[in-house]
Amino acid sequence: MVDPAIQQRIEIDANLVGDYAETIANWQSTSPLTVYRDQDGVCWLADGFHRHAAATKAGLDCVTVEVRQGDKRDAIRHSLSANARHGARRGAADLLKAYQTAVAMQFCAPDDARVVAELLCCSERHARDLTATARNQAKERQRETILNLVSTGLSQREVANQLGISVGLVNATVQKRNTAKTERIVADIAPTSAKSDAGAADPQRDHLSDWQRGLLRRLDGQAMLNGRAPVAAALQSWLAEVAP
Secondary structure: OOOOOOOOOOOOOHHHHHHHOOOOOHHHHOEEEEEEEEOOOEEEEOOOOOHHHHHOOOOOOOOEEEEEEHEEEEEEEEEHOOOOOOOOOHHHHHHHHHHHHHHHHHOOOOOOOOHHHHOOOOHHHHHHHHHHHHHHHHHHHHHHHHHHHHHHOOHHHHHHHHHHHHHHHHHHHHHHHHHHHHHHHHHHHHHHHHHHHOOOHHHHHHHHHHHHHHHHHHHHOOOHHHHHHHOOOOOOHHHHOOOO
């Protein structure tokens, strides 16, 4: 059974088929096609789509095949790494199609570069490129989960234990959130604060929380707001203590 859905090339190369058809006597007996025969006796072509097309073009009624036991799913899994070591070199589009097939067939998690590299028989670099979007999405989901759990009052160690991650990762996520929060506050009020006296009342600060006002008082007292000077690093330890 020749099912185009099993083929992981983005397309059949007509020129390559022509070349194979002209030289078929050189490879027919030494390069058998790979098929998987299921319980119903159906043989699913897994590797050799170009050679099969070449044999058809050459008018052959039969070709040499290597028969393995398995079904269509097994054939698809095999096809993911076909041509990794023989045939025309796979391009980026071919690898992307194979990756998308692997994910759709649930052979791997979309963000697991190691398993993708094994399935596609490709380099770690290619696997990381293919999984980059999924890995970034997974990191963002993890970040949101960490911050949501911290906001419920759980300690960082409790969050780490619940998610099966390190306390260091939880702490780094919280610190990054706090630093971003500080920078936004400073950017919003820096121009006004720079023009105000250190202790003067400022209506634009009325909406701020107690810890934010405390931050501004410290900034005012240290005269660090002139020209929107960077303050996140100087207040990192203090912010870690008072930020909610």
